[in-house]
Amino acid sequence: MKATFGEKVFQTLNYVFLIAAAATMLFPLVQLLAVSFSSPVAADSKEVFLLPVEFTTASWEHILKNQGLWTSFGITVYITVVGTLLSMLFSVMTAYPLSRREFLLRKPVMLGIVLTMIFNAPMIPFFLTVRELGMMNSLWALILPGLIGTFNMIIIRTFFMGIPGELDDSARMDGCSDFGILFRIYLPLSKPVVATVSLFYAVGYWNTFSRAVLFIRDPEKWPLQMKLRAYLQSPEELAAVNMFLGDFDFNTTTLKAATILFATIPIILVYPYLQKYFVKGSMLGSLKE
Amino acid sequence: MATRSTELKQDGAPLPLKASGISRNRYIANMRKHWMLYLMILPGILFYVVFKYVPLAGSVIAFQDYQIFKGIWGSPWVGLDNFGFIFTYQDFYNVLRNTAVIALYQLLFGFPAPILLALLFNEIRLMVAKRVVQSLFYLPHFLSWVVVGGIVFELLSSQGVVNAVRGWLGYEPILFMQEAGYFRTIVVLSSIWKEVGWGTIIYLAAIAGINPNLYEAAVMDGAGRWKQTIHITLPTMFPTILVLFLLQIGNFLELGFDQIFNLLTPMTYSVGDIIETYVYRAGVLQGQYSMTTAIGLFQSVIGFILLWIFNRLARKTDQGLW
Amino acid sequence: MAKWYFRKWFGKPALAVVLAAGLLAGCGSPGGSGTDAGGPDSEGGNEVTKVKVFKSHMGVGTIPGPDNPHVQYVAERTGVQYELVTTPPGSEPTEFLNLMIASDDLPDILRPIGGIEQTLIRQGGALALDDLLPQYAPNVWKNIPQEAWDVVRSASPDGKIYYVPKVFLVPERAPMIRQDWLDKVGMPMPTTTEEYKQVLAAFLEQDPNGNGVRDELPTSGREFGKWMDHLFAMYGVAMWEGSPEWDVYDGKIQYAGVTDNMKAAIGFIRELYAEKLLDNETFLNKGDVWTAKINNNLVGSWYHLPANLRDRFTAIQQKAPDAYVVGMPLPKAEGYEGYVTQKSMGEPEWIIPTKAEANAPAALKLLDFFYDRSNDEFIRFGIEGMQHEVVDGKKVLLPPEDSRPLALGMRNLTTEEDMNIRIQETIPEDMQQMVKDIFEVSTADAKRIAGDGLPSTVYEGYPDIQSHKLFQEYLTKIVIGEWPLEKFDEFVDRWYTSGGEEVTKRVEEWYSRM
Helix, strand or coil, X not given: CCCCHHHHHHHHHHXXXXXXXXXXXXXXXXXXXXXXXXXXXXXXXXXXXXXXXXXXXXXXXHHHCCHHHHHHHHHHHHHHHHHHHHHHHHHHHHHHHHCCCCCCCHHHHHHHHHHHHHCCCCHHHHHHHHHHCCCCCCHHHHCHHHCCXXXXXXXXXXXXXXXXXXXXXXXXXXXCCHHHHHHHHHHHHCHHHHHHHHHHHHHHHHCCCHHHHHHCCCHHHCCHHXXXXXXXXXXXXXXXXXXXXXXXXXXXXXXXXXXXXXXXXXXXXXXXHHCHHHXXXXXXXXXXX | CCHHHHHHHHCCCCCCCCHHHCCHHXXXXXXXXCXXXXXXHHHHHHHHHHHHHHHHHHHHHHHECCCCCCHHHHCCECCCHHHHHXXXXXXXXXXXXXXXXXXXXXXXXXXXXXXXXXXXXXXXXXXXXXXXXXXXXXXXXXXXXXXXXXXXXXXXXXXXXXXXXXXXCCCXXXXXXXCHHHHHHHHHHHHHHHHHHXXXXXXXXXXXXXXXXXXXXXXXXXXXXXXXXXHHHHHHHHHHHHHHHHHHHHCCCCCCHHHHHHHCCHHHHHHHCCHHHHHHHHHHCCCCHHHHHHHHHHHHHHHXXXXXXXXXXXXXXCCCCC | CHHHHHHHHHCHHHHHHHHHHHHHCCCCCCCCCCCXXXXXXXXXXXXXXXXXXXXXXXXXXXCCCCCCHHHHXXXXXXXEEEXXXXXXXCCCHHXXXXXXXXXXXXXXXXXXXXXXXXXXXXXXXXXXXXXXXXXXXXXXXXXXXXXXXXXXXXXXXXXXXXXXXXXXXCCCCEEEEEHHHHHHHCCCXXXXXXXXXXXXXXXXXXXXXXXXXXXCEXXXXXXXXXXXHXXXXXXXXXXXXXXXXXXXXXXXXXXXXXXXXXXXXXXXXXXXXXXXXXXXXXXXXXXXXXXXXXXXXXXXXXXXXXXXXXXXXXXXXXXXXXXXEEECCCCECCCXXXXXXXXXXXXXXXXXXXXXXXXXXXXXXXXHHHHCHHHHHHHHHCCECCCEEEXXXXXXXXXXXXXXECCCCCCXXXXXXXXXXHHHHHCCHHHXXXXXXXXXXXXXXXXXXXXXXXXXXHHCCXXXXXXXXXXHHHHHHHHCCCCCCCHHHHHHHHHHHHHHHHHHHHHHHHHHHC
């Protein structure tokens, strides 16, 4: 197929625009990286642009040898993995009946669920409910109250509704139950959306913060984001560190940059990995004619 | 058993399930036959009851003078006083207008942005370039609004890039952040910049489901890229677009506190003070839970009315949320 | 007991649903410690009483357990074992406290924030301490000045003492100016606002930072008009980090924001802005940007905490090795009596909930330990290896670290002597004299305002007045020249009609009780 002249111009402009825009989006992280490797004076003077000024690894050394940060890292990884798996399981199980016409309660249940998206519970009753379930200081408080993300569940349902009915008819002929249809036919056909929603859940769990603030009192169980805030919020304490050590290789600004990156980079790396499902998932389309 | 698919094939219209027309027996029969569906959804329903509806019952404090020390049973009932207070608040009209205007802008510009971007991504032929660019676009989502706010202030400062460009062109610098006229534009642009790549993912998942044969067939018919986009790509994305649209409508008046709070200055209060920033002053700083709950209910009711209207419209295409 | 809290909210049927749901969903709390138990009851039969202490903003560190040497030392001395409860990072401390109250989970003694003490006092949740203090906490009682106790009494409807106040007897903030810049432009310390303006103009024109670029910001402040109090102070405006306070004007107590002094100050600031003597981006400066400007040797005169000067000065020195910062005596404004606002006492520091009445003697004994001067050494340095280490025979505090337990401190009484000690401990020797001199200058100009100790309840129902939102809008828009100075009169009217009148009445009523 031959591209017309107009299409060529469009292609070029498209590349230029997308690459330029992408550069602006990369920039802040590169700058944070540069700051985290710069001397405190240079960082505080806003001299750092794309490359470190007065290169030093002091901030990173300080962070990486911090046992507490690694504990939090472990907790975050744990709730991200367990939470995402559980969330996907229950979301899929909720979305499937809601996508089926033969499920007569579909509309009232859907309405009831959508309402919870619009009407938010006030904080105090929410807190008391979770507390009464005995989840104070338990990592379950970071998972169960958000087990099903309504938005995510509805996305899955939308995709399920787009799967043609002939498929499950033939499956039923082969003796598949609804569970069988869901797990053997629907899920494999929905790889792109499963990847997408898993990513949404994973990022959500990774960034768990406000619920942790409410329910986790024990610093040993703090997820990474809370540790991050601990750094961001107590500049005086950190300033005190070098005050006592007489050491000016790092300060709040550089530590902040390093901590933000430490808490962000792992989750950022998930997406490029998941991207392959956005291509291979095209199987679904082959049935859609 | 084949009812569903045949019906779909015939006309794509919803089953004629009028509530009045269904007898109790029909429900029981349906339950017997499809008990597995009911079993499957049970945990989900329990989740919504326990973690959403039970706490939601606490919204009754909107009709009380809730005093934390006395609790919900000990606090006096005040009827609609809290709602009355909202509407007599001097600046309420202004706050509501600001919220609605920004929400409308977000809907008009922020909502289509990821759709357009997804289409642009779709035009990249080179797989590696596509993946890299996509991955870069989604980075800003991970920056907090405190960080992004700082970037915006810096970018638009007298030493910032924008004013540097103005300088080359021979214009005087403008302190954009303290001019009310630019505030809403800045809000919309910054949130597009931060979230557009993230928002695209979901549409890319939809596009990934398209059968390449469809495009090939279209090419045979002589359709260019533009026609392929209009006739194949967009229609495939449509159900997702519609659902996301409805969900955004439902939360119409909820703009997100963090963004506005980090971009607002006293010079832009007149256009940027929104419901959430007011709730922060009154609720968090003064501990007036009854009043903030009342405001929350007000926002929700508006959102629900809008959603109800649009959902009715959407049902005409058999794509409603319920 | 726990069930009861819940019924308070939802009643039995809901409880059943919730519990059933919990079972059905198969979600217990494995490994979780469940609702925190542990009451005041003593353990093991010895004489030690446990007291739960709530204090926010503790910084990084772990919560000390009962085996912690610091806890044990205090327990040995007082017979009271403290259990520290603190807010997690990133939480809104007020909200956290509200949740504690709502879930009936109050500690035995707490440091209130965000006006929570008034909630407790009015809802009958605070214990009157008038009789208990002299009996169980004699050091607290006698070390805090009588004047401060009077302020506390005035803040309650029945004139009783419901909390122990914070007392800060030295002015914390000071107007500062670069002496080396003054020398470079060859001008003496300004004594009038006119001279001050000339100095600022010279800073702008004569390149005192010597980089050949006209990038000096003669004076600067922060967003919302914070940290430019020196410009208001010259006109006798009671100002605290950019928020107008209450003081006596024309013989009666008034919100400084609506006085003629304020109008004059804003007029002056507006002129500085128009002539670029005030950083034109002052209202856009976030904290870090403002700090960077000072650090980068760009700012000539500013207002801040002298005790925190160390880091800034170190940075400035990198660019200007001969830099020197001094306190600036307030330049005289014609017809106005200037002063540096000082708030010394009356802010609530410790409060005991009525629920914890049985434990109140123990809680007060614990508190008294920290106010006992003979314990100063321990309070400051704590336990060796935990809070300090000995270097060359001298005790040196260890930096806080999140892997080390926190140590409770309860005293918030700062005298001049305390401040001197703090300077010696936290400021390098070569800067100590400079910081002390700055304090001396600002102390000479400082005045305790009449509204010191005003309870936040006066603002109830008027969040926009409490947050100074209206004031900030007019201040900033007039200063940047978008509105004429005359608009200030409109602000005064709007302030009064939108609740200022009622608030003023409440403040007058409070003041009459003082």
